[in-house]
Amino acid sequence: MWTKPVSKGFYEKLQVKVSNIVKSLGYVRGYTDEIMKSIDRYMINGEVPTRHYCEEYFMAIFFTLRVEVDEAMARSAAARQRAAQRRARKAEERKEAESKKKLVVSLLESRIREIGSTDSCPKPIYPECGDGPEGVTVAAIGEASSVKLRNTSPVNASSVETMFKSACL
Structure with a gap:
C-alpha cells in the first residue's frame, strides 16, 4: 500500500530527476539514494537537512526540489480530500436511496393490506334482498x-x- 503523501507517478518522476541531477554533477548512484531518503523524511515528518550534516550539493538539490515536493503534497492532500467528500456523498446517496426504497415498499405493503381487507372494499347494496x-x-x-x-x-x-x-x- 502506498503511504507517501504524494502520488506514485510524481515520486517516480522525482526519483528520475534526482538521478539525472546526480549523474549530471558527476556523483555516484549512492548519492541519489541519500537524497531520496532525505526527501522521504521531509515528506513524512517535515525534517529538513541542515548544513551541519550535509554537503553543499546535497543542500542545493534538496532545496531546489523542495518546492516541487511541497506542491505535489498539496495536490495530493486536496485530491484525498475530494475523494473523501465523494465517498461520503455517495454513501449518503446510497443511504437516501435505501430509505426511499424502504418507504416505497412500506407504502405498497400498506396499500396491499388496505385493498385486501374486506372492510375497505365497498359492497353493492340490494335493499330488497339483503346486503349483497x-x-x-x-x-x-x-x-x-x-x-x-x-x-x-x-x-x-x-x-x-x-x-x-x-x-x-
Whole structure:
C-alpha cells in the first residue's frame, strides 16, 4: 500500500530527476539514494537537512526540489480530500436511496393490506334482498320453496314469448 503523501507517478518522476541531477554533477548512484531518503523524511515528518550534516550539493538539490515536493503534497492532500467528500456523498446517496426504497415498499405493503381487507372494499347494496348477492340467492331459494309457487303452473320455456306469457309478464 502506498503511504507517501504524494502520488506514485510524481515520486517516480522525482526519483528520475534526482538521478539525472546526480549523474549530471558527476556523483555516484549512492548519492541519489541519500537524497531520496532525505526527501522521504521531509515528506513524512517535515525534517529538513541542515548544513551541519550535509554537503553543499546535497543542500542545493534538496532545496531546489523542495518546492516541487511541497506542491505535489498539496495536490495530493486536496485530491484525498475530494475523494473523501465523494465517498461520503455517495454513501449518503446510497443511504437516501435505501430509505426511499424502504418507504416505497412500506407504502405498497400498506396499500396491499388496505385493498385486501374486506372492510375497505365497498359492497353493492340490494335493499330488497339483503346486503349483497348472497341475499338475492337466499331470497330466491326462499321464494322457490314457499307454498306460494306450489299451486302455480310451471313456466313454459319453449320460447321467450311463451315463457313471458306463462309467467304472466
